[in-house]
Amino acid sequence: MRVYDLPDRYGHFGPYGGIFVAETLIAALDELRAQYELSRNDAEFQAELAHELKHYVGRPTPIYHASRWSAHLGGAQILLKREDLNHTGAHKINNAVGQALLARRMGKSRVIAETGAGQHGVASATVAARYGMKCVVYMGSVDVARQSANVYRMKLLGATVVPVESGSRTLKDALNEAMRDWVTNIEDTFYIIGTVAGPHPYPMMVRDFQAIIGREAMLQMQEEYGRQPDALIACVGGGSNAIGLFYPYLDGDIRMIGVEAAGLGIESGQHAATLTRGRPGVLHGNRTYLIQDDNGQIVETHSISAGLDYPGVGPEHAWLKDSRRAEYVGITDSEALAAFHSLCHYEGIIPALESSHALAYAAQLAPTLGRDQLLLVNLSGRGDKDMGTVAQASQIML
Amino acid sequence: MSRISATLDRLHQQHKKALIPFITAGDPEPAIMVSLMHGLVEAGADIIELGVPFSDPMADGPAIQRSSERALKRHVSLKDVLAMAREFRERDDSTPVVLMGYANPIEAMGHEIFAQRAKACGIDGVLTVDYPPEESQEWVAILERWQIDPIFLVSPTTPQTRIEQVAKMAKGYVYYVSLRGVTGAPTLDLDEVASRLGQLRASISIPIGVGFGIRDNATARAIAGIADAVVVGSRLVEEIERSPHDQILTNVARVVAGLRGAMDEASQAIAGR
Numbered sequence: 235m236r237v238y239d240l241p242d243r244y245g246h247f248g249p250y251g252g253i254f255v256a257e258t259l260i261a262a263l264d265e266l267r268a269q270y271e272l273s274r275n276d277a278e279f280q281a282e283l284a285h286e287l288k289h290y291v292g293r294p295t296p297i298y299h300a301s302r303w304s305a306h307l308g309g310a311q312i313l314l315k316r317e318d319l320n321h322t323g324a325h326k327i328n329n330a331v332g333q334a335l336l337a338r339r340m341g342k343s344r345v346i347a348e349t350g351a352g353q354h355g356v357a358s359a360t361v362a363a364r365y366g367m368k369c370v371v372y373m374g375s376v377d378v379a380r381q382s383a384n385v386y387r388m389k390l391l392g393a394t395v396v397p398v399e400s401g402s403r404t405l406k407d408a409l410n411e412a413m414r415d416w417v418t419n420i421e422d423t424f425y426i427i428g429t430v431a432g433p434h435p436y437p438m439m440v441r442d443f444q445a446i447i448g449r450e451a452m453l454q455m456q457e458e459y460g461r462q463p464d465a466l467i468a469c470v471g472g473g474s475n476a477i478g479l480f481y482p483y484l485d486g487d488i489r490m491i492g493v494e495a496a497g498l499g500i501e502s503g504q505h506a507a508t509l510t511r512g513r514p515g516v517l518h519g520n521r522t523y524l525i526q527d528d529n530g531q532i533v534e535t536h537s538i539s540a541g542l543d544y545p546g547v548g549p550e551h552a553w554l555k556d557s558r559r560a561e562y563v564g565i566t567d568s569e570a571l572a573a574f575h576s577l578c579h580y581e582g583i584i585p586a587l588e589s590s591h592a593l594a595y596a597a598q599l600a601p602t603l604g605r606d607q608l609l610l611v612n613l614s615g616r617g618d619k620d621m622g623t624v625a626q627a628s629q630i631m632l
Numbered sequence: 633m634s635r636i637s638a639t640l641d642r643l644h645q646q647h648k649k650a651l652i653p654f655i656t657a658g659d660p661e662p663a664i665m666v667s668l669m670h671g672l673v674e675a676g677a678d679i680i681e682l683g684v685p686f687s688d689p690m691a692d693g694p695a696i697q698r699s700s701e702r703a704l705k706r707h708v709s710l711k712d713v714l715a716m717a718r719e720f721r722e723r724d725d726s727t728p729v730v731l732m733g734y735a736n737p738i739e740a741m742g743h744e745i746f747a748q749r750a751k752a753c754g755i756d757g758v759l760t761v762d763y764p765p766e767e768s769q770e771w772v773a774i775l776e777r778w779q780i781d782p783i784f785l786v787s788p789t790t791p792q793t794r795i796e797q798v799a800k801m802a803k804g805y806v807y808y809v810s811l812r813g814v815t816g817a818p819t820l821d822l823d824e825v826a827s828r829l830g831q832l833r834a835s836i837s838i839p840i841g842v843g844f845g846i847r848d849n850a851t852a853r854a855i856a857g858i859a860d861a862v863v864v865g866s867r868l869v870e871e872i873e874r875s876p877h878d879q880i881l882t883n884v885a886r887v888v889a890g891l892r893g894a895m896d897e898a899s900q901a902i903a904g905r
Contacts, residue, residue: 244766254735254762256691258809261789400697401687410690417691420789516735516762517688529709530740532687 238484240553245434245520248556250549253433255519259413262420267435269340274442279335286331287446290364291321293328294450297458297610303580309600310607313463314583315451317475317614322357324586324615325447325475326428330357332443334365337424344368344419347426348412350377350405350471351541351588352384353615354428359393361426369393372411374404377540384619402534405544409518429472430548433519437548444478451610452482463610465489465599469591470562471506471542473551475614480560489561492551493595495537496564506535508547509555509562522549538567538623539587541615565591571627573597574617586615587623635756636728636781636804639678640839640860647903649856649895650805651676652841653888654732654865656683656699657716658708660872660880665716667881673727675885676892681759681863684713684733691761695866698873710737710746714753721754730757730783730804743771747778757781757804765797772801785809786836788828795835805839805861808832810846820845826858849894856895857902864891 245251253263273279287293295316304312317325330347337345345367349355355371362369371388375397378385388395401407409432416425430437430444455462466483468476470492480490497505505511512523517532525533525545537543554560565573570587573594577585585593589612596611603609617624625632633641643650653672657665669680685703689696710733717729731750738746738760750758758780763771765784772782781804786795788811798806810825825842832840842855843863855862868884875883 252767253764254767255764256761256787257764257785257790258691258787260764260794261787261791264791400694401701406688410688413690414693513740515739518690519762524736526736526740528740529711530686530737531704531709532736 240550241434241438245438247550247553249514250521250552251434251437252521253519254516254521255433256417258417259433262416263433263435265340269336270435270439273336273339279339283332283335286335287328291327291331292319293446294454295319297451297454300577300581303576304600306580307597307600309605310464310603310609311605312596312600313608313610314613315447315479315610317447317612318583318585318589318616322353322360323618324353324357325444325478326354326357327360328446328478329428329440329443329474330354330361330426333424333426333439334361334367337367337426338365340424342367342422342424344370344423345426346370346372346412346415346423347428348372348405348408349428350374350408350543351539352377352381352388352619353541355393355395356384356387356391358426358428359388359391362393363391370415371395372398372408372415374398374402374408376403377405377408380623381540381619383622404534405540406518406532406546429474430477430550431472431518431520431522431546437520437550440474441477441481441550444474445481447475447478447612448480448482451479455610459608462488463608464603465491465609467491467493467592467596467609468612469493469542469588469614470509470547470551471495471544471588472546473548475612477548477550479612480554484559490554490559491595492560492562493591494562494564495539495542495591496566497536497538499566500564504536505564506537506543506545507564508545509551510564512547514552517546520549522552523547538570538627539591541586541588542591563595565594569594571624574624583613584617585613586617587620589614634779634781634804635726636679636730639728640805643678644839644860648899649859650678650839650841650861651888651892651895652679652681652861652863653677653868654681654683654863655868655872656685656696656703657713658685658703658706659699659869660702660877661706662708662712662716664880666719668884669720670724671881671885672888673724675888677727677888679728679730679861681730681732681865682713682717684710684731684737686734686737689734693866695869695873699869710741714749714755717755718753728756729754730759731755732759733761735760735762743774747774747780750780751778755780757783759783759785759807761785765794765801768801783807786832788824795832799836802836802838805841806832806836807863808840808842808859809844810842810855811844820851822854825855829858849890852891853894853898856898862891862895
């Protein structure tokens with residue numbers, strides 16, 4: 235069997251990825267790449283990371299059999315990888331801890347981050363507090379308004395939250411602004427990117443830090459079920475939780491399904507289904523699929539879930555799509571909301587709206603499969619942050 | 633010899649430094665762009681850098697970002713920018729025009745089609761901010777086939793190996809970013825710029841322009857004393873932003889003439905030494 239060994243040394247996944255940044259950022263990326271290569275192969279760093287993931291983050295996260303919901307759906311068994319049980323309530327902390335340890339090794343006293351839903355911002359603020367570093371989080375002003383609880387959380391943790399007023403005032407603009415900060419403050423600042431996008435080495439590094447999800451799942455499936463699942467399902471915005479689950483499984487032939495946000499429906503044009511409807515281009519330091527107009531301008535996206543509301547996608551997903559190793563599908567806002575309510579109702583678990591997209595696709599797929607089939611869904615985060623959005627969608631004033 | 637090299641050679645022989653103003657194409661509105669470009673030349677510009685508006689100008693500061701947004705509000709596309717350059721060429725056959733922008737609008741048009749059209753519209757050089765040399769091999773080959781100069785950035789943190797790589801690929805001039813940060817940032821260390829330019833000249837044989845952070849006549853004068861060309865962007869874009877509509881041409885011309893005068897004082901001082 236061919237061993238998957240991407241990216242190449244310049245960060246390419248087939249034609250995707252790479253380093254597409256202004257010259258002013260090159261030296262910082264070189265420094266990061268060198269330091270990451272050292273740490274990646276350093277037993278002491280890996281031991282430190284493992285210790286933090288166990289004692290601070292609370293890993294390993296369990297695999298939970300959603301038996302009542304599976305019985306209700308009447309088909310395949312749905313298993314949930316419970317990333318929602320991590321400290322701070324989502325998978326984002328896995329990567330934030332890794333990058334913060336790296337920042338500390340590099341002697342950086344200040345970390346910056348971009349955030350959409352706020353989960354990565356909270357994770358970054360958390361690790362900055364944990365390791366005694368200054369933290370500035372850039373967040374589009376539209377997202378600041380719709381995720382106010384997370385904004386307050388970041389402030390409690392000592393971070394400065396900077397609302398970004400440029401462009402569409404969402405995640406992509408927060409990323410632009412964080413890059414500008416990094417260029418200006420390169421000496422003392424480490425940029426913690428939250429997803430598997432951006433210039434090399436970020437897509438590879440974030441994937442490596444998130445791959446703990448898939449590695450644990452492989453062991454747990456073998457121990458508890460005596461076999462691996464029939465399919466892996468995860469939501470894809472930038473794609474970090476999905477790649478974290480998929481990556482250790484890439485060499486096999488287990489089916490992998492990435493679920494994008496179809497918003498108000500693909501045909502409405504109001505969606506964030508980048509791999510389904512985008513075209514390749516260059517944004518945020520890498521070549522990947524993008525939602526853009528005919529003139530190459532990046533177009534505003536829509537999803538009920540702020541964490542999926544991004545016009546790009548990690549370059550490794552672009553490659554997995556083209557090479558057909560993974561499939562990518564879309565789930566609308568209303569389908570995601572229905573799955574959100576189902577999981578609350580049948581399992582007593584409040585999922586994040588992002589993860590609800592993966593759940594919704596599992597709910598469509600399960601009834602078409604036999605009861606002996608196992609679907610492993612990455613429950614990437616908990617839904618406490620989404621109370622306001624869900625209540626509003628149900629016309630309830632909190 | 634390209635129009636850019638010819639212009640820079642002529643200035644060198646006259647002991648003068650090139651003034652390169654940057655404006656965003658279509659800001660504040662497409663209709664006045666061509667008059668604005670002619671106005672820049674009349675006020676003393678030697679080369680014009682024309683910014684191609686992009687939705688996500690990651691390397692630019694707030695002033696140029698806002699100008700990009702204003703142009704995009706008017707739906708200015710790369711095609712429109714090329715049309716402006718073509719119209720400018722109808723009355724000016726000698727002033728070089730350099731497009732400066734991001735990769736994605738060019739990729740959306742297609743590299744080869746873009747280069748062909750750009751040449752036909754009288755574009756002399758292209759600076760693609762987010763194509764560093766290692767991702768530019770094919771791109772540079774296409775530009776060269778159409779006799780368009782590929783312009784590259786060099787920053788205070790660019791290591792020697794990369795400087796040599798840029799020296800091999802760049803044509804026209806090399807654009808030295810005079811500070812760590814985005815366009816329009818406030819601080820500039822003249823001594824550092826001078827010592828870096830000295831190092832760069834050991835590897836780079838074509839002229840070196842300096843930009844990012846040149847906001848006033850005094851800085852332009854100082855930079856003209858050490859560099860071959862002075863690029864001024866944010867200062868002009870801010871002037872366009874705050875000027876009443878009917879005074880944009882006059883105000884921008886006044887700023888450019890001021891910079892020109894200051895730079896020529898520097899050249900005369902050098903020539904008189």
